[in-house]
Amino acid sequence: MSGQSNRLPSGGLIDRTRVISFTFDGRTYSGHPGDTLASALIASGIHLVGRSFKYHRPRGIYSSGSEEPSALVTLGEGGRTEPNIPATMVEIFDGLVARSQNRWPSLSFDLMAVNSLLKPFFPAGFYYKTFMWPRSFWYRLYEPAIRRAAGLGTVAELPDPDSYEHAHAHCDVLIVGAGPAGLMAAQAAARAGARVVLADERAVAGGHLAGESIEIDGRQCADWAQDLYAELSELENVRLLPRTSVFGRYDGLTFGAIERVSDHIGADTPNLPRQRRWTIQAKQLICAAGAIERPLVFEGNDRPGVMLARAARNYLNQYGALPGRNVVVAANNDDAYLTARDFVDAGADVTVIDGRPQEIVTGSALLADGVDVRFEQCIAQARGKMHVSSVRLASVDGTGESEIGLPCDLVCVSGGWNPTIHLLSHCGGRPRWNERIASFTMGKLENDVQAVGGAAGTFDLQKSLHEGVAAGVSAAKACGAKPSRTVTAPSVDKLPSYGVQALWRALDSVSKSGAAFVDFQNDVTVADLEVAEREGFGHSEHAKRYTTLGMATDQGKLANVNAIGILSELLGTPIAETGTTTYRPLYTPAALGTLAGQRQGHEFRATRHSAMHAWHEKNGAVFTDAGLWLRPYYYPREGEDFAAAVKREVLNVRSAVGMVDVSTLGKIELKGPDAGTFLDRLYINSFSKMKVGRARYGVMLREDGMVFDDGTVTRLAEDHYFVTVTTANASPVMQHMEFCHQVHWPELDVQFCSVSEAWAAMAVAGPKARDTLERIVQGIDLSNEAFPLQSVANAKIGDAFVRVFRISFSGELAYELYTPANCGLGVWEAIMEAGAQDGISAYGTEAMTVMRTEKGHVAGPELDGRTTADDLSLGRMMSERKDYIGRWLAARSGLVGEGRIQLVGIKPVNVGDRFRMGAHLVNAPGAIGPDVSHGHVTTSVYSPACDHFIGLALLKNGRNRIGERIFVASPLHQEIVEVEVTHPVFVDERGERMRG
Amino acid sequence: MQIPCPWCGLRPLDEFAYGGDATKKRPTGKRQADTSAWVDYVYIHDNPAGRHREYWQHVGGCRSWIVITRDTTNHAISKAELAPPDSRGGRR
Structure with a gap:
């Protein structure tokens, strides 16, 4: 096991009394509870964790959050393999297995790094321009080869053994982000009595406060945040969702979120889902999602050892992990001076390179005398192979001599801060350029949406806390709460102002723009943006598509604003005119399993079984899907194939008797004095004059005159009808009837109800059908004279009530029997027993199709929505004496x-x-x-x-x-x-x- | 997204089925010559960017057909009412 050479002896939110061991690329490392994979690797002195997408350049840990573009690893083994997970978001546990990606044979010696030497030949659009001809080669040769060379991790090809679930939450106020502003908002809203959900993607509350050395109310800010979070967890009206990324906002304050329920525990969690997808319905949103630090753009800015400035002090303060001892902090704002101060306090050698003129800098006051601070300078180049070893400096305006070789083992960069406004713009809100903070903020927000703290462009901690309180109170009030106990924001040490001055890239003429990375994950450089601009794709929306900038799994969280700044310089247009790209869900990548939740395999959708399903299974039915239903397709016997079984089933019906399960038909009962009139208006033929006890085939049209559905309409009493509709249209016909009644003809006195599930149904067909049924049907005379075709009567089989219809789809002497669903199996078995001496056998849907085709009866394939009744030779049924849905458009010239x-x-x-x-x-x-x-x-x-x-x-x-x-x-x-x-x-x- | 059902209150979108344009009046004409009125009713629909009236059915609830006034640019629902009769209908 490798030691934790870069772990400080004290400090941070880790538990040094316990040791956790895990493996990375097969080697065992150790860390402590509270560590992420990234912090544990840094504590162990590991910086090289991956290879880049296109050029296979060595990459390290660049951030400490979900914006991480470089430190992507594959976790787990077998079916649990999950690629492209940011090491910064992985909490370590005993037995964690992590591997680096996109390298062969090993991370430190990657043969594909030859791509890096060929980089001058791989500008944006290279593949599209070069591998054009011959066309067929693209699919067969070029694309597979390119795909092998480029890319990230590889997905598992085994089924995922983990479980996932979906959950719903409703609340008054959803607060996204448990940083300083979010915590205050939650406390204020909760104390006012509102139902609050507080979600944060990280495991530890406090946002950046978890990794700062700042005092709030005289205490370390991390402790203050933990205590407030603990207080909130005691409140009944607050639901805390740690490790939960709110990935999208949808219409009407509906949110999607993913909670990592047991990812941090490991595989031994049989009673927990791995992840849970939340649908959260809120009345008010408070976006306290913070801000993301911007990289600086210079040659070699992707070398391992180059890291965001706040991330570096996050590793120092939250995890007691020292990412470097010889530190260069390069920045264009005052926040980075906190990093310089904390590293000086930790005993590191620190040099600060500030792009701004000395007179506007306030952060340097944090530093003791003797710390080397250079103004109006920037880094032009970072050198080193597998790790940064020195930086070359230049003046920010590109003039003057550049200084060679400032040795270092850590470069902390801060190009300013971008408010995390993604959720605020998912529903169409457009970001606006904000000169004060040199980044984008949202314009006017909707009434029920507020942004506070960093997400609102507020980079002053004291002000963020106040904003949180105000937003929490006003959101609670908007939900009807009446705040009684007031919440006040605590007081904070005076911190330097932000004072950012945009610095989009090093302009030094010596350095190579082809190695100055804008999008680390997709390997997009300044040179690529230059090509895009040169070829007319300079607008940010064009450049994105031309260069693939911002299209990787991190969605350009670090890259987009820098790219817009650089494009605006190249184009010579103000940033406001260079355009922004559109933020869309998902904010962070989601596992497909989590999106699917329980809906996998058999649970993908509901399965419907008829009441006789058990019999079908016992008798060897092969089933077919009919919508959600499983229907017997055919019943093969020993040695029979499909064709033989269907042929036998058909011949048995034509020569003796067979029975088929037709329970899946839609069934609707109608009652009321106007039921007949209602049906007359729905069907092309008439039913109001049909005698009681009769059944008749009916056809209904859509308003456009095309056939909608067909079935049997039966009159059970003067004011009582029973209708069957096709299996596929059971639901649409019911909706259609309801629309017609509620909207077109509310004056009709009719009530109707779907009874599809209430009845089991079966057809008994064949020359011996009557012989079979006469043995067991009690209460009606089934003779042809007493019960001719189209008759209907109530009867009994044993104790079961049955409604017997004499109708035929097969063309044979046939009866349909309807019985309450709970009697279905018994009646079916009774008929099977009674028909045994007649040679009865069950037949499936295919035999039914064969027989209806032999009889020329139309069904689904003919009722395809493009056929009229006349097309189907049913034109004679179209009544001339009444009005019905579709009548007039069926008669238009194109349809006849x-x-x-x-x-x-x-x-x-x-x-x-x-x-x-x-x-x-x-x-x-x-x-x-x-x-x-x-x-x-x-x-x-x-x-x-x-x-x-x-x-x-x-x-x-x-x-x-x-x-x-x-x-x-x-x-x-x-x-x-x-x-x-x-x-x-x-x-x-x-x-x-x-x-x- | 949620839809305010006049009977059931605010309910999630997936309980509802869309039913089309509610700005059209079903023709009452009963002659061949009225075909153009029927064509207009069935086929000719506006697709406004902004407020639109449309039918929805609360299929997973009370099964009422309702008319919703929805802004097609941001899906804001400004009104929801039980679907009114679209014509005086036929004889009783």
Whole structure:
């Protein structure tokens, strides 16, 4: 195990009494509770943690937060492998396994680093310009090779064994960020009585205060923050969400967040999800998300050992980890002087390079005499191979001699601060350039949204605390709370003012802009921006797409504003005119598993089973999806394949008797004196005059005149109807009926209700269907005279109530039986037993499809939303004596006449041929193209009755073309089959069987 | 996003189904010659940037059809009411 050579003996929020061991690239290291992977590596003297995306340059730890662009690692093993995780956000635990990425064979010796030597040949747009021809090579050769060379970590190819969940929270006030302003806002809002959610992406509360050496109310600020956080945790009206990244704001103050529930504990958490996705509904938002420090842009600014200034003192103060002893602090603002002071206090040698003139600098007062501070200078170049070893200085205006070789092992940079305004602009708010802080802040916010502290561009700690209190009180008041106990902000030591002066890049003429990085994660340099500007892509939205700047997993948190500043210099336009890019969710990357939550595998969506499902399973059914339903597709017997099973099932119905589960049909009951009138207006045919005890096929149209749905309408009593609709349309038809009743015809006295789940349903079909049912159905005479086609009556099977309908989809003598769902299985089994001597067998949806096709009955493939009733030969049903939905538009000129596609049957001229659903109908075998199609095949099945394939088709002017020979073409499969156009009914054309 | 159902109060978006433009009046004409009025009702819809009236149904709740006035540029809902009858309807 390697020792913690850079760990200070005391200080910070870590527990030195316990030691945690973990591995990085196979080597074992140690740290303490409270450490992140990054802080533990720094304490162990490790800076090199990764290789860059494109040039494979060595990269170190650059920040201490979620904005980290460089220190991305792969965590875990096997199915738990997770790539591209910032080491700065990983809390270590015993047994943690981390690996570096994008290197081979090893991190310190990476062969692909040769890319770095070829860098002059890889400017922005290089791939697109170079690997253009031949075109086919792009997919086969260039792209795979480029993808291998570039990139980050690799995803696991095994299933993820962890569990995830979704949760919802509602609150009055959501506060994002538990830094100084957020904590004060939470305290003020909570004490006023508001329901508060306080979310922060880090494990430790306090925001930057966790890593500062500042006194608040006479105490160390980190302690002050911990105590306040503990106080909030005691309050019933406060929900604290640590380790929770609020990744997006959606319309109406709805927020998405991800909580890392057990990532910091390790794998041994069987009762906890790994992560939890929150949907948070708030009435008020207080954005206290802080600000992100900007890098400085100079040659070699990506070397390991170059680090953001506040991150460096964060490692020092929060973790007692010393990232360097010979320190250069380079800055354009006063905040960085706190870093210089803290490193001097820790015993380091410090030199400060300040780009500003001495007269406006206030931070230097923090430093003891004798600390070397140089004004109006900047770093032009950082040198060193695997680690920074020296910096070369230059004057900020690019004039004068540059100074060579200031030795160092840590370069702390601060180019100013960018308010974290992402959440504030997710719903369309545009950021505005703010000259005072040389960055973007939001313009006017909505009434129920406030920004405080760094997120509002307030970089004064005392002022941030006051803003937090004020925002908390006003948000609580807006939610109806009446603050009684006042909260006052504590007092803070006087700190230097911010005093930033923009410094977008080193202008020194000697250094190479091709190694001055703007976007570390996507390896975008100043030179790339120069190319973009030169080629006319200088607007920030163009440059982003031209160079890929800001498009990596960190979404340009560090890069975007610097890029806009540099582009504005290159273009010679003010920043306000250079444009900003648009912030979109997700603020931080999310694991797909977390977004999916519980909805994985079988739980991806609900599964619906009919009441007879257990029987189907027991009897070997192969199931098919019908919407959410699982329906028996066919019931293969020993040695049977699909075709053999379906053929047997069909022949059994045609020769004896079969039974099919039709419980999935949508079922609606209607009652009321106007129920018949209501149905008359919905369907093309009439039901108000239908006799009680009768059932009839019905068709309904949409307003545009196309067929919407079909089914059976039954009159059970004078004012009581029962309607079935197709499985797929059960829900849309119900919505349609409700719309028609509530909006079009509220004056109709009718009530209706979906009863789809209340009834199990089965069809018993075949010449022996009556024999079977007569044995067990009690209470009705099933003879043809007493119970002819289209009859309906109530009866009993055993103790079960059944409603018996004499209707037929198969074309055979058939009955549909509806029974309360809890009786479904019993009734089904009773019929199976009663029919045993008739040779009854169950049949699935495929046999049903074969038989309805043999009978020319239309179903889903024909009711495709583009067909009229007349197209489907149902035009005769369209009543002339009443008004109904779709009547007038069905009669418009484009939907009638010879040009329409019409339902026909087709059969192959050579009986052995088969054809596909979806294939086109053409006049000549060679005809291919958009204009030659005369229609298409909607259904294609093997017909046992005909002993060859048959199909239904929609053919232009088809009814006048019966007997013609045409061709079915599927160019994709290189198939051409000659077919004869037929009448769509192939079996029992006169319908004698179903009436028998 | 939440939608204020007049019966159920503020409810999440996923309980609702969108039902289209609510600014149109269903024609009452009953002659072939009225086809153009029907075409207008079914096909010709404004797509305003700003306030729009549209039908929604609270399918995961009371199943009421409601009319919402929504600003299409920021999804702010300024009004929600039970869907009023769109015509005087037919005979009783």
